[in-house]
Amino acid sequence: MRLSYPANVKIVLVPCTGKVDVMHLLKAIQMGADGVYCVGCLEGACHYNQGNLRCRERVERVREILQEVGLEPDRVRMYNLSSGEAPTFVAYAREMTELIRRLGPNPLKNSQPAIRVEEAA
Amino acid sequence: MMKSGSNLEKILRAGHFAFTGELGPPRGAHAEEVRKKAAHLKGRVDAVNITDNQTAVVRMASWAASLILIQEGIEPNYQMVCRDRNRLAMQADILGAAALGIRNMLCLSGDHCLFGDHPTAKGVFDLDSIQLIRMVKQLRDEGKFQSGADVDGRPAIFIGAASNPFADPFEWRVQRLAKKVEAGVDFIQTQCIYNMAKFREFIRLANEEGLTEKVFILAGITPMKSLGMAKYMKTKVPGMDVPDEIISRLQGVPRDKQAEEGIRIALEQIAELKEMKGVHGVHLMAIEWEHRVPEIAERAGMLPRPVVG
Amino acid sequence: MIVAKRKPFDEILRMIESHRKVLVAGCGTCVAVCLAGGEKEVAVLAAEIDMARRLKHEPIELGQTTLERQCDREYLAQLDGRAEAYEAIVSLACGVGIQFLAERFPKIPVYPGVDTCGLAVNQDVGWYEERCRSCGRCVLDRTAGICPVTLCAKGLYNGPCGGTNRGSCEIDPEQPCAWYAIHERLKGQGRLDCIRAITPAQEWRDTVPRTLIQPGYRKPEKAKA
Ligand code: SF4
Numbered sequence: 001m002r003l004s005y006p007a008n009v010k011i012v013l014v015p016c017t018g019k020v021d022v023m024h025l026l027k028a029i030q031m032g033a034d035g036v037y038c039v040g041c042l043e044g045a046c047h048y049n050q051g052n053l054r055c056r057e058r059v060e061r062v063r064e065i066l067q068e069v070g071l072e073p074d075r076v077r078m079y080n081l082s083s084g085e086a087p088t089f090v091a092y093a094r095e096m097t098e099l100i101r102r103l104g105p106n107p108l109k110n111s112q113p114a115i116r117v118e119e120a121a
Numbered sequence: 122m123m124k125s126g127s128n129l130e131k132i133l134r135a136g137h138f139a140f141t142g143e144l145g146p147p148r149g150a151h152a153e154e155v156r157k158k159a160a161h162l163k164g165r166v167d168a169v170n171i172t173d174n175q176t177a178v179v180r181m182a183s184w185a186a187s188l189i190l191i192q193e194g195i196e197p198n199y200q201m202v203c204r205d206r207n208r209l210a211m212q213a214d215i216l217g218a219a220a221l222g223i224r225n226m227l228c229l230s231g232d233h234c235l236f237g238d239h240p241t242a243k244g245v246f247d248l249d250s251i252q253l254i255r256m257v258k259q260l261r262d263e264g265k266f267q268s269g270a271d272v273d274g275r276p277a278i279f280i281g282a283a284s285n286p287f288a289d290p291f292e293w294r295v296q297r298l299a300k301k302v303e304a305g306v307d308f309i310q311t312q313c314i315y316n317m318a319k320f321r322e323f324i325r326l327a328n329e330e331g332l333t334e335k336v337f338i339l340a341g342i343t344p345m346k347s348l349g350m351a352k353y354m355k356t357k358v359p360g361m362d363v364p365d366e367i368i369s370r371l372q373g374v375p376r377d378k379q380a381e382e383g384i385r386i387a388l389e390q391i392a393e394l395k396e397m398k399g400v401h402g403v404h405l406m407a408i409e410w411e412h413r414v415p416e417i418a419e420r421a422g423m424l425p426r427p428v429v430g
Numbered sequence: 431m432i433v434a435k436r437k438p439f440d441e442i443l444r445m446i447e448s449h450r451k452v453l454v455a456g457c458g459t460c461v462a463v464c465l466a467g468g469e470k471e472v473a474v475l476a477a478e479i480d481m482a483r484r485l486k487h488e489p490i491e492l493g494q495t496t497l498e499r500q501c502d503r504e505y506l507a508q509l510d511g512r513a514e515a516y517e518a519i520v521s522l523a524c525g526v527g528i529q530f531l532a533e534r535f536p537k538i539p540v541y542p543g544v545d546t547c548g549l550a551v552n553q554d555v556g557w558y559e560e561r562c563r564s565c566g567r568c569v570l571d572r573t574a575g576i577c578p579v580t581l582c583a584k585g586l587y588n589g590p591c592g593g594t595n596r597g598s599c600e601i602d603p604e605q606p607c608a609w610y611a612i613h614e615r616l617k618g619q620g621r622l623d624c625i626r627a628i629t630p631a632q633e634w635r636d637t638v639p640r641t642l643i644q645p646g647y648r649k650p651e652k653a654k655a
Binding site (some may be wrong): 203204208230231232233235236244246247248249250251252255256267283284285288289290293296297299300303304312359360 | 583594596622626
């Protein structure tokens, strides 16, 4: 069975969704990505116990931040499935793509941040 | 030895079973409302507690409502909470109250601001109730301010405090009473009593420790107006102990008879309290029910009130 | 440690609305441990400000930095000659650090990015409970190691009050009554005598700005640039 998911989805692999940080998601949006979503194992089935739950918390935090800065929270979402479920994976990819299409492009695309890191001397 | 010469003190020292009432000042500047409520109490009780921003809700100042009572020929028991003022304001108010003829005072910690109409106010609690008792005693007996400086004109105040026999830990409640006695309290008014078994035990322990010989104890009674009130008191009011039998007694009568049943329970309690060694009176807190006080006083056999010269 | 809570984003955005070049300065000590003002939180806040301002078509230039500590002169010195390039600074340090930073750069407006919430213990990841109000008159010797000034909602010295409810404080069934806990622990240790005597009125020491000079140390000389 060969299933294909929309080509506009870029996959970033992490060892566990618990590794995903607020800043990773935020940065993607800040740099102009139209949407980001995390796909973790089913709740209760995390190999590291809490990884996917922590990820959910962080996704929630990022959604709050988007709301605060004036973007649609739905640009960032969390999905769960078990590792064998390729069709579900594809379904989520399509759903997310659809959702983002409806929201339209990220307005931050057209400009760049101007942030300088002042290293401690 | 007479300390304040208040009517309440005279009654208690003469060995009579005291009977005090309570009045909550209005949420506004109408003196008439105080007078109206007070009229029901006049001649039926020995003194009337005037609450101080009760449940942390702003009301007419308790000293002001106390003065209105004096004008009406009723003796006030001026309540003061530690929540709303520091030791300077407290001492100033005590001197002023004494100067204008207030002779009884009740020293309380006060409910937390979170309960009231200004939940974000800063609670002062510069002193706690025990430290307040000690301060009033020092003003009166030693003629010294809290700081130690001399007072010119000591306030003649009969010092009261509250006691809740039902709050946890039970075994500490008598100890806490002992601390208040040590601090210098003259009389105690207890939290509303519904659990008589627990109250008997409390008084037994207080008798055993010799506390009831050092302080007058007035047992707190609040008649239940309805089943709803009983349930609310049982579940929602911190430090209140309403046994199931009270609930079932009220449940056992039709809705329009519940108030009467509540009064009957109160009357039975008062009858027992009159005979209880170590109890010197009853404090009737008929909240927003002042007009029923004459009837309750009559049926409880409290009338006429003794006059002690 | 000292704990703090990030201020609502709106509030921060309003503080800096007139500025076009702002430094976000974190602190690597207490506020970093309590996840309010360390390197990570600085990056998040900078990203938020950047996005919000670009979306409003009022882009802003930002700097971000996290000093080891903002309550120590030697670390603040690392910003000398660089802070001046900014119109304003948002500090995510505790109230102490924010003030020391503001004192170091008196010409630059310094804004608080956090609300400092007290001295707390770490109960779990991201969960802190206040334990000390730094009143300057510790009574823990006789209160079984439980602070009534901080943990009793009324700060009573002779508790418990009449509101104690099955071990909870009258303010909330979820809030343990400090005095109930004090009683229970002292009882277990056979030390109830500790609270039998009346604790007299507190002689408050936190009513004026306090300076602490340890024995054997003189007041540090006035800061030289
Ligand atoms: S219930 Fe306990 S903790 Fe709460 S105010 Fe009263 S004594 Fe303090």
